[in-house]
Amino acid sequence: MSRGNQSWLIGAWLFFTSLFSSSAWAETQLNLTKGATAVSREVYDLHMLALYICTAIGVVVFGIMFWSMVFHRKSKGAKAADFHESTKVEILWTAIPIVILIAMAIPATSTLIDMENNDDSDLTIQITGSQWKWHYKYFDQNIEFYSVLSTPREQYENQNGSFEGNGAEKGENYLLEVDRHLVIPVNKKVRFLITSDDVIHAWWIPAFAVKQDANPGFINEAWTIVDEPGIYRGQCAELCGKDHGFMPIVVEVKSAADYDTWLNEQHALIAQAANAEKASLSASMSKEELMQLGETTYMAYCAACHQPTGLGLPPMFPALKGSAMATTGKIADHIDMVLNGKNAMPGFGKQLSLKEIAAVVTYERNAWGNDTGDLVQSSDVNAASGSK
Amino acid sequence: MTTKKYESYYVPAQSHWPIVGAVALFMIAFGAGNYVTDIKNDVGGYGGYLLLAGIALVIYMVVGWFSNVINESMSGKYSHQMDQSFRQGMSWFIFSEVMFFAAFFGALLYARTLSIPWLDGEGNNAMTGAVLWPEFTATWPLIKTPDGTETTAMGWYGLPLINTILLLTSSVTAHFAHVALEKNNRPQLKAWLGLTIVLALVFLSLQVLEYAHGYSDEMQLYLTSGIYGNTFYMLTGFHGLHVLLGCIMLIVMFFRILKGHFTPENHFAFQAASWYWHFVDVVWVFLFVFVYIL
Amino acid sequence: MTTETVNESLDESHDDEHHDHKMTGIKRWLYTTNHKDIGTLYLWFSFIMFLTGGALAMVIRMELFQPGLQIVEPDFFNQLTTVHGLIMVFGAIMPAFTGFANWLIPMMIGAPDMALPRMNNWSFWILPFAFAILIGSFFMESGAPNFGWTFYAPLSTTYSNGSTAFFVFAVHIMGISSIMGAINIVVTIMNLRAPGMTYMKMPLFVWTFFITAYLLIAVMPVLAGVVTMVLTDTYFGTSFFDAAGGGDPVMFQHIFWFFGHPEVYIMILPAFGIVSTIIPAFSRKQLFGYTSMVYATASIAFLSFIVWAHHMFTTGMPLAGELFFMYATMLIAVPTGVKVFNWVATMWRGSMTFEVPMLFSIAFVILFTIGGFSGLMLALTPVDFQYHDTYFVVAHFHYVLVTGSLFSIYAGAYYWLPKWTGHMYNDSLAKWHFWCSLISVNLLFFPMHFLGLAGMPRRIPDYALQFADFNKWVSIGGFAFGLSQLIFLAVVIKCIKGGDKAPAKPWDGAEGLEWTVASPAPYHTFSTPPKID
Numbered sequence A: 001m002s003r004g005n006q007s008w009l010i011g012a013w014l015f016f017t018s019l020f021s022s023s024a025w026a027e028t029q030l031n032l033t034k035g036a037t038a039v040s041r042e043v044y045d046l047h048m049l050a051l052y053i054c055t056a057i058g059v060v061v062f063g064i065m066f067w068s069m070v071f072h073r074k075s076k077g078a079k080a081a082d083f084h085e086s087t088k089v090e091i092l093w094t095a096i097p098i099v100i101l102i103a104m105a106i107p108a109t110s111t112l113i114d115m116e117n118n119d120d121s122d123l124t125i126q127i128t129g130s131q132w133k134w135h136y137k138y139f140d141q142n143i144e145f146y147s148v149l150s151t152p153r154e155q156y157e158n159q160n161g162s163f164e165g166n167g168a169e170k171g172e173n174y175l176l177e178v179d180r181h182l183v184i185p186v187n188k189k190v191r192f193l194i195t196s197d198d199v200i201h202a203w204w205i206p207a208f209a210v211k212q213d214a215n216p217g218f219i220n221e222a223w224t225i226v227d228e229p230g231i232y233r234g235q236c237a238e239l240c241g242k243d244h245g246f247m248p249i250v251v252e253v254k255s256a257a258d259y260d261t262w263l264n265e266q267h268a269l270i271a272q273a274a275n276a277e278k279a280s281l282s283a284s285m286s287k288e289e290l291m292q293l294g295e296t297t298y299m300a301y302c303a304a305c306h307q308p309t310g311l312g313l314p315p316m317f318p319a320l321k322g323s324a325m326a327t328t329g330k331i332a333d334h335i336d337m338v339l340n341g342k343n344a345m346p347g348f349g350k351q352l353s354l355k356e357i358a359a360v361v362t363y364e365r366n367a368w369g370n371d372t373g374d375l376v377q378s379s380d381v382n383a384a385s386g387s388k
Numbered sequence B: 001m002t003t004k005k006y007e008s009y010y011v012p013a014q015s016h017w018p019i020v021g022a023v024a025l026f027m028i029a030f031g032a033g034n035y036v037t038d039i040k041n042d043v044g045g046y047g048g049y050l051l052l053a054g055i056a057l058v059i060y061m062v063v064g065w066f067s068n069v070i071n072e073s074m075s076g077k078y079s080h081q082m083d084q085s086f087r088q089g090m091s092w093f094i095f096s097e098v099m100f101f102a103a104f105f106g107a108l109l110y111a112r113t114l115s116i117p118w119l120d121g122e123g124n125n126a127m128t129g130a131v132l133w134p135e136f137t138a139t140w141p142l143i144k145t146p147d148g149t150e151t152t153a154m155g156w157y158g159l160p161l162i163n164t165i166l167l168l169t170s171s172v173t174a175h176f177a178h179v180a181l182e183k184n185n186r187p188q189l190k191a192w193l194g195l196t197i198v199l200a201l202v203f204l205s206l207q208v209l210e211y212a213h214g215y216s217d218e219m220q221l222y223l224t225s226g227i228y229g230n231t232f233y234m235l236t237g238f239h240g241l242h243v244l245l246g247c248i249m250l251i252v253m254f255f256r257i258l259k260g261h262f263t264p265e266n267h268f269a270f271q272a273a274s275w276y277w278h279f280v281d282v283v284w285v286f287l288f289v290f291v292y293i294l
Numbered sequence C: 001m002t003t004e005t006v007n008e009s010l011d012e013s014h015d016d017e018h019h020d021h022k023m024t025g026i027k028r029w030l031y032t033t034n035h036k037d038i039g040t041l042y043l044w045f046s047f048i049m050f051l052t053g054g055a056l057a058m059v060i061r062m063e064l065f066q067p068g069l070q071i072v073e074p075d076f077f078n079q080l081t082t083v084h085g086l087i088m089v090f091g092a093i094m095p096a097f098t099g100f101a102n103w104l105i106p107m108m109i110g111a112p113d114m115a116l117p118r119m120n121n122w123s124f125w126i127l128p129f130a131f132a133i134l135i136g137s138f139f140m141e142s143g144a145p146n147f148g149w150t151f152y153a154p155l156s157t158t159y160s161n162g163s164t165a166f167f168v169f170a171v172h173i174m175g176i177s178s179i180m181g182a183i184n185i186v187v188t189i190m191n192l193r194a195p196g197m198t199y200m201k202m203p204l205f206v207w208t209f210f211i212t213a214y215l216l217i218a219v220m221p222v223l224a225g226v227v228t229m230v231l232t233d234t235y236f237g238t239s240f241f242d243a244a245g246g247g248d249p250v251m252f253q254h255i256f257w258f259f260g261h262p263e264v265y266i267m268i269l270p271a272f273g274i275v276s277t278i279i280p281a282f283s284r285k286q287l288f289g290y291t292s293m294v295y296a297t298a299s300i301a302f303l304s305f306i307v308w309a310h311h312m313f314t315t316g317m318p319l320a321g322e323l324f325f326m327y328a329t330m331l332i333a334v335p336t337g338v339k340v341f342n343w344v345a346t347m348w349r350g351s352m353t354f355e356v357p358m359l360f361s362i363a364f365v366i367l368f369t370i371g372g373f374s375g376l377m378l379a380l381t382p383v384d385f386q387y388h389d390t391y392f393v394v395a396h397f398h399y400v401l402v403t404g405s406l407f408s409i410y411a412g413a414y415y416w417l418p419k420w421t422g423h424m425y426n427d428s429l430a431k432w433h434f435w436c437s438l439i440s441v442n443l444l445f446f447p448m449h450f451l452g453l454a455g456m457p458r459r460i461p462d463y464a465l466q467f468a469d470f471n472k473w474v475s476i477g478g479f480a481f482g483l484s485q486l487i488f489l490a491v492v493i494k495c496i497k498g499g500d501k502a503p504a505k506p507w508d509g510a511e512g513l514e515w516t517v518a519s520p521a522p523y524h525t526f527s528t529p530p531k532i533d
């Protein structure tokens, strides 16, 4: 390299080191997690085994290569030998890899058989993915709920502007936090029934070494037994459209006692919600209340597709601002769309309360200059859904 | 360098047909893309016209290109080696067609032996059947889909059986035509080839009748009737298109024979058309077995 | 570099009467039936596509430079990823290899041209149109395809953005082009070898393209079939991939990967051929184990048909299926290993020099092997549950594709540039290209392994904070690698325009008929076939 390049090199070096120091390397993870289950540790060991074997083969093969590159070069006066085949060595280097592969295949097989054994579970949870949230349903418990990303939009939408310092400060669990955790007990075999309402998603918690595709129309099974209470985070692992990167999974593992308390709380909450639904039927809300609740609901559940501006992302997601259905169309059709969905539009009947649906429909009919003046009450929604 | 005299391999000079063909394919692809998109969005557009223009251009290209080839062949530019290239090219092309059908047969077999039983809870899918599709029972033909669409299965007797006999016979007559050509018996050649074409046309008409029957209110077997209707129409439909293509090839051969083309030694084009015809027959045999009988 | 005198007798002195003189201007390229012209067209097309696909990758890397949504919307990000993958696979790597095949196979086997020259022209000219449709969809209302290059249903059907039809028809005509190109290669090799050139005397380069062409003929129609099903599911109400009608979304993946896995070997077998030509040349020693190389190539091709479901371990296949596909996949390491060992044995006790083609070939052997190792790790089903759909997979396939296929293409380009252009390339610029690429490509793709292991999913426009450091490095590596590729453009242009006059055989260790003709190779070679003994 010529001397003129050196100052350039130093400059580049300074640039790189400055990058280095600006970042917090301590947090950076290099290797696969060992996880928190027996299976995940087996998987980790298998990973390390494969890694060591590959490294060893690499050292030998590249070693020989570099040896000949150094010593068998023309500039050192090397004269080419003229051997060019040998059945013996060909057989040898076919056989040795086969042996090595068998050595890897044996533990892999036993781990796999273990992972696929879904019998004798203590608890079954149905997991349903949909664009872009997870739904959890506890069998025999009558508990079910949705779990949605809870990182505020301001934290990730620092779009227009310079790189650093735009948008809100990103939190510790940026993009890995949800409004409601999946809660499971420690040291119990939990079976997951995984499926989807629309496209393929995949439910993945690295610490459990569980990754299963959620296929619409089919149920895949997986299981885990977690040793340590704690909070474990994962993400959807199959491209599922626009917000594939924004549907994290959070599992909270609780001790047996805490888990029971949690169950009781949930039952109480469910009872409360049912009462509230009933009460909302007779109550009628003011426009301000409706619009306020409607806006929060809209931002949480609808804005992902229809955008906060109501302009949507046509042609995939239609605009609601000025759309026929949300302005001149019949209110009943509008409610029906939100309750039951159509094509790629999910139904929200299961997910939102009557009050919230009433509010969001009101909001859509009056926001962004839609100004129809229509008010929709829980009882209207209830009528449309044929009692919930 | 001293070499014995080889037959020289004919390398055509520049030709404008390929680029015409490429433009035509572009018009077809872009036109068809617009066309189906517009249908789905329920708007009118120029897609359909572009598609038709593309098809017309392809036909123009094929005619022009092949007449070049025929002229070169008739003026004796082609060596034995060239003939060999055409033959091998045609056989590998037919092989690629086989693989295209294999994809659809694969879909059919997958649905029958895997996905439908799974939806009913077979294998590691017990919960799929129990939780998602409790009402569903696996049958083949799938006359009731998991979401409850009902339809009827097309029997193998009647039209399909007649069609099978027609096509198998036509394969034999095509072979006889070839034998006649090799013996240089032109009247017989014309008779056998003519008969093959008639059989092919009858087959196609019966196929149309069968579709009409399927789409009747009585059968309600539509392209949209679940995986059974899907595979039924896609397989028989693509097969039908290939029969049509093969039939056109045979008709072209017929006219070339009327014009006195081909000799017992030199008749690659005829051979290719007849190979294609046999291939179409073999596909039908598989169809008859897997789509209709089993 | 030492040179040899040309075998004058084979020089282009006895033109046959039917060889018209080449046209000039645009018509020459539009109407040509000459394998060298068509090879040139393929190579330029592929390079332009590489720059286009690379430009998309640059936007991807800019967005991923740091956490947060910076410059593109998530949906547009998916379009970038999808089209990047499609362009690189179908537009950059595959046409580049077809370009090599066109230029070199006829010269290597002593044929006057490709067997079906007009069809050859058609195969090429379909491609620009197909990619015009694909890239054009960026400018349509619906946007470009956004469902990944693997277009899994039902994301590509019921839930797609409305440009699916354009994608489908573009793939259809691309497929027609590939099938015709492959048939041409097969027929040329079967039928146009010079007398005495038996199959086992063919250069290994020709063998790898021969086998690759078979793979293409076998699997491109399957791709055509599966896109057709996607089309009818999206627009005509069928339910191939919809459980409600008795279909299965996973069926899509089976059919797709039945095509898709052989497809990845379509992109590596020719690379093996190129490298197997170059390493002996600069080791000045015959290729070690020619026969076993042929059989290894054939075994890889055969095995490639029975391993497809290793892309689908997490789809909930029955245990027996998972085991079968794990074992079959692991087996591929054996014939591939044979190849690697044979290359090393070829270098062993050779008399090596390190011209740029050799540098790229050596880098290929090492870096491809690293990519192969990560492939082997992915093959272990239980661990694939952790790796699947993370950046570990992205690292794997960029190692085999970029430092594998792409590096072999560079190696081959430098090796044959003198034959193509008649000039030597500028050696110091070429060395800059090599070293800059080598360093930056590893900065670009090596940390992706760590990202994947730490849990970063692929195909996401934004990520959690613990992935920030490596992504920054990866992006910097990416920009540097991208800029380095412009050096190559400069080298090629300089080489076409001028440079030292290349002798017929610029590499003293090179073997093969292509070195017996002048540089640049005359427009028509071997009108009468050479005799091989």
Ligand code: HEA
Residues within 6 Å of the ligand: A054, A057, A061, A097, A098, A100, A101, C150, C264, C265, C267, C268, C310, C311, C329, C330, C332, C333, C334, C336, C337, C338, C340, C368, C369, C370, C371, C372, C373, C374, C375, C376, C378, C379, C380, C384, C387, C388, C389, C393, C396, C397, C400, C401, C404, C405
């Ligand atoms: C050129 C392209 C190419 C090549 C050559 C390969 C080669 C291999 N690939 Fe790769 N692969 C891809 C391109 C390629 N792949 C792409 C594009 C994807 C992603 C697609 C997508 O989802 O978008 C993918 C994904 C992919 C997966 C799916 C991962 C997932 O999504 O979860 C798997 C799993 O098994 C896999 C395995 C392998 C294996 C075992 C090889 C083997 O052929 C490697 C063999 C080589 C070696 C092993 C090294 C040399 C051998 C030795 C030195 C001998 C001794 C060694 C031992 C005994 C260990 N690949």
Ligand code: HEA
Residues within 6 Å of the ligand: C050, C051, C052, C053, C054, C055, C057, C058, C060, C061, C081, C082, C084, C085, C086, C088, C089, C092, C093, C147, C148, C149, C150, C394, C398, C401, C402, C405, C406, C444, C458, C459, C460, C478, C479, C480, C481, C482, C483, C485, C486
């Ligand atoms: C042969 C194939 C090939 C090649 C060569 C490449 C090359 C590159 N790829 Fe490729 N990649 C794929 C095949 C390939 N890729 C596939 C199949 C996928 C999967 C898609 C999917 O998930 O569906 C993928 C996915 C993929 C991702 C993951 C996206 C995601 O999951 O969201 C990323 C991310 O970094 C990436 C980056 C790059 C980069 C930086 C290069 C670089 O090597 C590119 C370098 C080249 C250039 C940059 C062009 C030359 C320079 C200019 C045009 C000048 C302008 C330059 C500057 C402004 C610096 N690729």
Ligand code: CUA
Residues within 6 Å of the ligand: A129, A132, A200, A201, A202, A236, A237, A238, A239, A240, A241, A243, A244, A245, A247
């Ligand atoms: Cu859900 Cu990705």
Ligand SMILES: [Cu+2]
Residues within 6 Å of the ligand: C260, C261, C264, C307, C308, C310, C311
């Ligand atoms: Cu694969």
